[in-house]
Amino acid sequence: MxxxxxxxxxxxxxxxxxxxxxxxxxxxxxxxxxxxxxxKDGNGVEDTxxxxxxxxxxxxxxxxxxxxxxxxxxxxxxxxxxxxxxxxxxxxxGICRVTGKLIPKERLRAVPHATLSIEAKLAQK
Structure with a gap:
């Protein structure tokens, strides 16, 4: 498959x-x-x-x-x-911008704006 x-x-x-x-x-x-x-919620009364x-x-x-x-x-x-x-x-x-592979669902649920897989993120360091 x-x-x-x-x-x-x-x-x-x-x-x-x-x-x-x-x-x-x-x-x-x-x-x-x-x-x-x-x-915005201030009452306008200053401590004098x-x-x-x-x-x-x-x-x-x-x-x-x-x-x-x-x-x-x-x-x-x-x-x-x-x-x-x-x-x-x-x-x-959900596609890693470095590897081109799918970012695991678990990572996307935790960090929904992720553009890197863990593998690519660790390679950055």
């Missing part, structure tokens, strides 16, 4: 459903991070005690920097998932 060169339409539909679910969750998380960064203000400013800056980094990573993750949807539509999803 010849080795499969691509996933069937049914398998691609299963991956598409998984990816759409992950995009929805990731988008919700991203929006929550952006809401915090832009102080100068002592507390000085102590909190450093912590708030660090928190905002960490949140900005997390939001950027989340946005990159969403873009990777959207690119995976394009590959599903092109019927090239």
């Amino acid at each position: 010849a080795e499969k060169t691509r996933y069937s339409d049914e398998e691609l539909a299963e991956f598409k459903a998984l990816i759409l679910e992950k995009i929805e969750l990731a988008s919700r998380d991203y929006q929550q991070m952006m809401d915090v960064l832009t102080n 005690m100068p002592t507390y203000k000085v102590l909190e400013e450093g912590s708030m800056t660090q928190t905002k920097e960490e949140l900005t980094t997390m939001a950027a990573r989340q946005q990159k993750f969403i873009q990777g998932l959207q690119a995976a949807l394009v590959r599903i539509e092109n019927k090239t999803y």
Whole structure:
């Protein structure tokens, strides 16, 4: 029996459903991070005690920097998932871009935006 060169339409539909679910969750998380960064839910009442203000400013800056980094990573993750949807539509999803072989389903379920097999990923190092 010849080795499969691509996933069937049914398998691609299963991956598409998984990816759409992950995009929805990731988008919700991203929006929550952006809401915090832009102080969307802030009540507009600032703490006017100068002592507390000085102590909190450093912590708030660090928190905002960490949140900005997390939001950027989340946005990159969403873009990777959207690119995976394009590959599903092109019927090239799940094919390693280095070896040309199918990426195992287990890997795609864990990392649905993967474009490399474990073999190719390890060879990069």
